[in-house]
Amino acid sequence: MNELAALTDDQRAKLQNTRRRVIESIGKNMDLYGITLSIGHLYGNMYFNQEPVTLDEMSETMGMSKTSMSTGMRTLHDLKMINKVWGKGSRKDLYEVVPDWHQNFADFFSIKWRKAVDQNMSVLNRSMKEIDALKQQYESDEAFLEVLNNDSKKIDDAIKYYKWLDRLIDSFETGDIFRFIPKEDEA
Known part of the structure; x- marks a missing residue:
């Protein structure tokens, strides 16, 4: 944090207080999405860095x-919220934050939602096959067929939802979502 060296002690303290509030807010916000508070604080601290940092530097800064x-x-790297970068003369890995919160949100939810969609579609498709087999096995039992048809309709509705969610994820991944809901600086 070389930019702080030129500041007076009073300026540095006031700036760090302001940053601490933002870092705490980032941590709490990320905690809502299932990311630990400490990882949220890590992202928040990195967000204010002017230059890429090493693990050792961040460990020292955060006391972790x-x-x-x-x-x-x-x-954070797996969620595409930070990048590993090359630093001339450095043998250690350097990391920098991806400062585009819109893209961070899109990447985070795309990763999480895509996994959920894939898992749920697999379960729903398997259940539909089982229902189809039961319909054939019990084709003469009208009461049971009615129950199976009702379940089949509900599962079909769920499949339609997950197909819609898949298209929504695609819009996040391609950036098309921002045509419908522009970023503030693009509105």
Whole structure:
């Protein structure tokens, strides 16, 4: 944090207080999405860095163990919220934050939703096959067929929802969502 070196102690303290409030807010916000508070704080701290940082630097800044820091960095990297970058003369991995919160949101939810859609579609399709087999097996039992048809309709509605959600995820991944709901600076 070389930019802080030129500041007076009073300026540095006031700036750090302001940043701390934002970092805490980022941490709480990310906690709502299932990311631990400490990883949210890690992202918040990195957000204010002017230059890429190493695990050691962030570990020292946050007072976290190197193992915890490594896990946090890996989580943020997997969620596409930070990038690993090359630094001239550095043998250690350097990381920088992806400052586009719109893209962070889109990437995060695309990753999470895509996994959920795939899992749920697999279950629903398997259940539909089982219902179809039961319909054939019990074709003469009208009461049971009525129950199976009702279940089939409900599962079909769920499949339609997940197909819609899949298209929504596609719009996040391609950026088309921003044509319908523009970013503030694009509105």
